[in-house]
Structure formats: structure tokens, C-alpha cells
Amino acid sequence: MRDMPVTILGFGMMGRARNAAYANVAKYYGDTPINPVIKQAFVLPNEAESAKKLGWDVNLDMMDAIRSDKSEYVDICLPNALHYSATMAALDAKKHVFCEKPLAISVDEAREMTEAAEARPGLLNSVNYIYRRCPANVFARQIVQENWFGKLLEARSYYNQSWGGPNTGGGWRFDAKAGGGTLGDLGSHALDMLYFVTGLRPSEVVATQVAHVKERMFSVTKEDGSTAREPRKIEVDDGTRVVYNLPNGGIGSLECTRNAWGTENTQGYEFYFENGAIRWCYDDVNYLEVYESGMRARGWRRVLCNQGGFAYCHFAGGHMDGYRDFLTSQCYENMRAIEGMDAIAPIATFREAYEVERTMEAIRRSFRERRWVKLEEIH
Ligand SMILES: NC(=O)c1ccc[n+]([C@@H]2O[C@H](COP(=O)([O-])OP(=O)(O)OC[C@H]3O[C@@H](n4cnc5c(N)ncnc54)[C@H](O)[C@@H]3O)[C@@H](O)[C@H]2O)c1
Structure with missing residues (x-):
């Protein structure tokens, strides 16, 4: 089993929820083809101390965190309007992208993001419509x-x-x-x-x-x-x-x-x-x-x-x-998708x-x- 180095963007409810979710993928699913490991996180300056307590390597520059070669996979847990710029930069940097929902704040942005993702078929494009994991x-x-x-x-x-x-x-x-x-x-x-x-x-x-x-x-x-x-x-x-x-x-x-x-x-x-x-x-549930x-x-x-x-x-x-389990299952499905395996239930x-x-x-x-x-x- 190889590791997948992950960058998390954001330290709100969803950013923090990722900590246990990724750590539990291999604990719940011994057959995971890839083990996701959080390597760095972009957070706001006033969140840095709390993020470090989770053991996260903090980067206060969002674009630098996306482009950094510390990771191959960017997980976007930011306010909706930032999904577009973060996704486009991550795809440009040839990173797998897992994005929170809704995909964007306009249909035009969502279409561009979709076209950019589909132009890079080797990279994951997945959205956290998490209730698919219930x-x-x-x-x-x-x-x-x-x-x-x-x-x-x-x-x-x-x-x-x-x-x-x-x-x-x-x-x-x-x-x-x-x-x-x-x-x-x-x-x-x-x-x-x-x-x-x-x-x-x-x-x-x-x-x-x-x-x-x-x-x-x-x-x-x-x-x-x-x-x-x-x-x-x-x-x-x-x-x-x-x-x-x-x-x-x-x-x-x-x-x-x-x-x-x-x-x-x-x-x-x-x-x-x-x-x-x-x-x-x-x-x-x-x-x-x-x-x-x-x-x-x-x-x-x-x-x-x-x-x-x-x-x-x-x-x-x-x-x-419960919710924590569904998020772990979602992260597991992302790893299966990167490996080209069929999903237990399709990702969004x-x-x-x-x-x-x-x-x-x-x-x-x-x-x-x-x-x-x-x-x-x-x-
Ligand atoms: N799938 C789900 O079940 C679910 C549940 C809740 C939220 N969400 C989605 O997750 C995303 C984040 O939601 P949340 O509840 O974690 O939000 P939140 O407000 O708790 O946290 C957002 C985080 O983004 C960062 N941030 C905030 N403003 C920023 C700015 N101006 N520039 C750069 N970074 C900034 C900060 O780290 C902040 O903690 C949203 O897209 C939301 O819709 C999904």
C-alpha cells in the first residue's frame, strides 16, 4: 500500500473533520489501495496554533500550499467562492482534487472547473456529496x-x-x-x-x-x-x-x-x-x-x-x-477512484x-x- 500525500485547504468544520477521516481510511478499510496522509494544510493566521495541535504542517499561503510538491492531492474545504480558484490552480499543478460542495457559486465557474478536470483524465475529480455514503x-x-x-x-x-x-x-x-x-x-x-x-x-x-x-x-x-x-x-x-x-x-x-x-x-x-x-x-440515518x-x-x-x-x-x-464514518468512506472511495477501482457506490x-x-x-x-x-x- 502506498501513501497519498494530501494538502488540506481550510480549518473550519470540514477541514478539521478531515483529520480523523483520512487517518481512519486504512484503519476501517484494510484493503485500501492507497493510504491518504495529511502532509500540509492552508489555514488562516488566527487558526495556525490550533492546526499545529492536530500535528499539521501549516502553510499560510494558499497558492503555495496548492502548488507545493509536498502533496499530490488537494482537498478544498474553503468557503464556496474559493472553490474555483483553488481547483483551477490544483489541476494546473497536476494534483488530484477533492472539493467540497457546492462545486462553485455560479454555473459558469462549475462548467469551467468540470471541463478543466475532464481534460486531465488521470486526476481525481470528486465532490463531497457525502450522503451518498449512507x-x-x-x-x-x-x-x-x-x-x-x-x-x-x-x-x-x-x-x-x-x-x-x-x-x-x-x-x-x-x-x-x-x-x-x-x-x-x-x-x-x-x-x-x-x-x-x-x-x-x-x-x-x-x-x-x-x-x-x-x-x-x-x-x-x-x-x-x-x-x-x-x-x-x-x-x-x-x-x-x-x-x-x-x-x-x-x-x-x-x-x-x-x-x-x-x-x-x-x-x-x-x-x-x-x-x-x-x-x-x-x-x-x-x-x-x-x-x-x-x-x-x-x-x-x-x-x-x-x-x-x-x-x-x-x-x-x-x-x-454516523457523519464521521461517512466522511471516512468518502475518502476511501477517493483512494479507490485514484487507483482505477470501481466504487462501492459512485462518487460525485x-x-x-x-x-x-x-x-x-x-x-x-x-x-x-x-x-x-x-x-x-x-x-
Ligand atoms: N459535505 C458536507 O456535508 C458539508 C458540511 C459543511 C460544510 N460543507 C462545505 O465545506 C466548505 C467549508 O465549510 P465549513 O463549514 O468548514 O466552513 P467554515 O466557515 O467552518 O470554515 C471555512 C474555512 O475556510 C478558510 N477561510 C475562510 N475564509 C477564508 C478566506 N477569505 N480566504 C481563505 N480561506 C478562508 C478558513 O480556514 C476557515 O476556517 C463549504 O464549501 C461548505 O459548503 C460541506
Whole structure:
């Protein structure tokens, strides 16, 4: 087994989460073809001390960290607007790229990133649509691929959180130029999950969006290095609702918000087919619920997907998986992809993440122009 030297960009929630994820790849998966090892990290100056405590070799120059020959693989855990420049520099430097979602803050950037990645077929291009690593979602996908229930008729997806109320200060997630709002943050996951499980993407959308809070206080750094708080107008959505048509004649809906009290990170789907249904909710992440029509004892069956025979299960059945495990499995899949091995469940390529961006652009355009938008209008 050879080592893969990794550079991490960013020391927020996702940057820090990488530490255990990469270290655990070989511990969970003894058959990993490549062992990822964090060799350096770009962090902000005020994060350097904490990053060193994780044992990281810190580099405060982002472009230098990307181009450095200390690594062959760049993992981008930065605010969304930085994904583009970091990816393009990493690909130019012939590095494998694992990028956080959403791929970019515009469909144009996402297309360029995808084309640049596909022009370098020997390099990994992978996006962290992490819920593909939940065994329940892999099972849901299998049910659709094996055509248990016929055509998908109606779909409902949701991804709701509660931290974005009027008293929440501005950060990059509320900045149109840095983040891209709730749709990009949460709705992107739900759109990827629709495709991952059902193989379908909306062909036409109509949407409404809202910014409940028109102005938030942002922390800004002044020239002398001191910080102050200043009000800024909000130009991104706090919540989005979408209705869509599917290319197979079915219909669906999507909701996402950061203003749903009582939901910390509640996401899920309900997919209704001709002869049955499946539903999943992250609050009960290891279970898929399945309904088969025609059963005399009618009712939903709650299937534990964390047991032998299901994807990514390492231990005895019922020893539940969580977010940290999914991230480890994602990093493992990246190593398999670099080695040219088939995925246990497919990774999200830049091309697939670009398709999510196209749908999100159609949703935003629909709201801006107050009309149905066909996906064929967006390139
Ligand atoms: N896949 C998932 O489940 C998931 C979950 C959370 C976040 N994310 C994604 O991960 C990325 C990072 O999110 P996060 O929650 O870790 O964010 P965060 O705000 O916690 O951290 C972002 C980090 O980026 C760096 N950074 C911030 N501003 C910068 C600047 N102006 N210039 C250079 N570097 C800067 C800093 O190291 C900072 O700690 C985002 O793209 C987000 O959408 C994905």
C-alpha cells in the first residue's frame, strides 16, 4: 500500500473533520489501495496554533500550499467562492482534487472547473456529496436500479436547519459573492440525493425564494488589523421552495431553509413509485423505510441498513454509523477512484456536481423571472 500525500485547504468544520477521516481510511478499510496522509494544510493566521495541535504542517499561503510538491492531492474545504480558484490552480499543478460542495457559486465557474478536470483524465475529480455514503441511501439506489416498484411518480425532498434566524450574524454563507445562500448550502445535497437514488434530475422547475432577514451584521477586518461589525444587505435566500417536472413524466418538490425551529440538520426524501415507496430521514440515518403495495399486512417496513450485506458496514450489525464514518468512506472511495477501482457506490464527479449547479441556476432564474425554467436553457 502506498501513501497519498494530501494538502488540506481550510480549518473550519470540514477541514478539521478531515483529520480523523483520512487517518481512519486504512484503519476501517484494510484493503485500501492507497493510504491518504495529511502532509500540509492552508489555514488562516488566527487558526495556525490550533492546526499545529492536530500535528499539521501549516502553510499560510494558499497558492503555495496548492502548488507545493509536498502533496499530490488537494482537498478544498474553503468557503464556496474559493472553490474555483483553488481547483483551477490544483489541476494546473497536476494534483488530484477533492472539493467540497457546492462545486462553485455560479454555473459558469462549475462548467469551467468540470471541463478543466475532464481534460486531465488521470486526476481525481470528486465532490463531497457525502450522503451518498449512507448505507440507507445506497440501498435506496439499489431498489431503484433493480426496479422493485416501477416508475417514479412523485418525489419530495427537504433539507432544513434552524440556525439562520434574525439574530444570526452575517458570515460567508450569507454573502452572495462568497457563499450562495441556503439553496447552494442545503438544497444542493437534496438535488444530488434525488439523482443518486432515482437517477433522475428535474427537467423543468418553478420556484420561490425568500430572504427573511434583509440586513445582517458582518464582522470586518480593518486596515490596522482590528475588527468591527457593520450592517450589509442580504442578497441570498434564507429559504427556497421548488416544484419540478421529471423527464419520465413524474413530478416533485424540494424545500430547504435555515429557519425551521427544532431541526438541526433534518433532511430526507419520500419517493413514490407505481408499486411502492421509499423514504429516508437523516435523523434516523441508518434506516430506510420501504412500502410495498400489494402486501396484505400493509405498512412501512423500517429496514436497518447498518448490518451485514449493506454498503460500508465494518462491524457487527446495528453498531451504528454516523457523519464521521461517512466522511471516512468518502475518502476511501477517493483512494479507490485514484487507483482505477470501481466504487462501492459512485462518487460525485465534477460533472455530476455541475448538473446540480445547472438545476440551482434554473431555480434562481425561475424566481428572478417569475416563470417555469427548462433545464435545457442552462449551460
Ligand atoms: N459535505 C458536507 O456535508 C458539508 C458540511 C459543511 C460544510 N460543507 C462545505 O465545506 C466548505 C467549508 O465549510 P465549513 O463549514 O468548514 O466552513 P467554515 O466557515 O467552518 O470554515 C471555512 C474555512 O475556510 C478558510 N477561510 C475562510 N475564509 C477564508 C478566506 N477569505 N480566504 C481563505 N480561506 C478562508 C478558513 O480556514 C476557515 O476556517 C463549504 O464549501 C461548505 O459548503 C460541506
